[in-house]
Amino acid sequence: GENVEQHPSTLSVQEGDSAVIKCTYSDSASNYFPWYKQELGKRPQLIIDIRSNVGEKKDQRIAVTLNKTAKHFSLHITETQPEDSAVYFCAPYNYGGATNKLIFGTGTLLAVQP
Amino acid sequence: DAGVTQSPTHLIKTRGQQVTLRCSPKSGHDTVSWYQQALGQGPQFIFQYYEEEERQRGNFPDRFSGHQFPNYSSELNVNALLLGDSALYLCASSLGVYVTGELFFGEGSRLTVL
Numbered sequence: 483g484e485n486v487e488q489h490p491s492t493l494s495v496q497e498g499d500s501a502v503i504k505c506t507y508s509d510s511a512s513n514y515f516p517w518y519k520q521e522l523g524k525r526p527q528l529i530i531d532i533r534s535n536v537g538e539k540k541d542q543r544i545a546v547t548l549n550k551t552a553k554h555f556s557l558h559i560t561e562t563q564p565e566d567s568a569v570y571f572c573a574p575y576n577y578g579g580a581t582n583k584l585i586f587g588t589g590t591l592l593a594v595q596p
Numbered sequence: 597d598a599g600v601t602q603s604p605t606h607l608i609k610t611r612g613q614q615v616t617l618r619c620s621p622k623s624g625h626d627t628v629s630w631y632q633q634a635l636g637q638g639p640q641f642i643f644q645y646y647e648e649e650e651r652q653r654g655n656f657p658d659r660f661s662g663h664q665f666p667n668y669s670s671e672l673n674v675n676a677l678l679l680g681d682s683a684l685y686l687c688a689s690s691l692g693v694y695v696t697g698e699l700f701f702g703e704g705s706r707l708t709v710l
Contacts, residue, residue, distance in 0.1 A: 514696065524703070526699075527701070575695055577696050583644070586631075586640075589637070
């Protein structure tokens with residue numbers, strides 16, 4: 483969607499705790515919902531994605547949940563580790579739509595304290 | 597299998613100058629998107645090239661232009677540089693004009709305008 487917001491903008495947790503980042507979008511036609519992780523000085527990399535016909539997807543310690551009615555999706559990280567410290571971006575997208583742009587959210591800085 | 601490669605990695609220019617950044621997509625990919633990432637912000641979509649044509653464009657002035665070659669590599673040109681153009685320029689490649697999976701990013705070209 484064209485208007486993409488993430489909350490919180492910064493998040494500090496203790497190692498082992500869980501972290502949740504929420505992404506709110508405006509384009510109701512969005513049908514693909516990825517999360518990217520960008521470590522300091524490195525390139526963004528996809529960590530998990532979900533499509534609109536699925537409500538939840540899990541990959542080890544990482545999960546994404548989708549609420550299409552409310553137009554938001556969330557990244558969940560359990561048992562956080564120091565190497566999870568990074569900036570996380572959501573990028574809701576409508577593939578097959580006329581506006582074919584992958585728009586990134588504002589980012590969430592996650593700091594995991596050892 | 598080579599990933600996305602960008603050159604140069606760093607460069608310094610002065611206001612009013614012109615710059616050309618280069619990108620080679622991941623092997624097997626035919627679509628290149630360019631993003632501008634200012635310090636502390638998320639990647640901002642500049643434009644996307646597919647089949648040697650600009651397919652989508654973000655909210656960037658005409659000073660930003662690009663090109664895609666028959667081998668799918670791409671260039672980003674910025675004319676009349678402004679101080680505000682200082683940023684990390686990321687190239688991302690994918691297969692097909694629609695992003696149905698991961699965007700693979702290069703390490704970026706960091707441009708400093710003095």
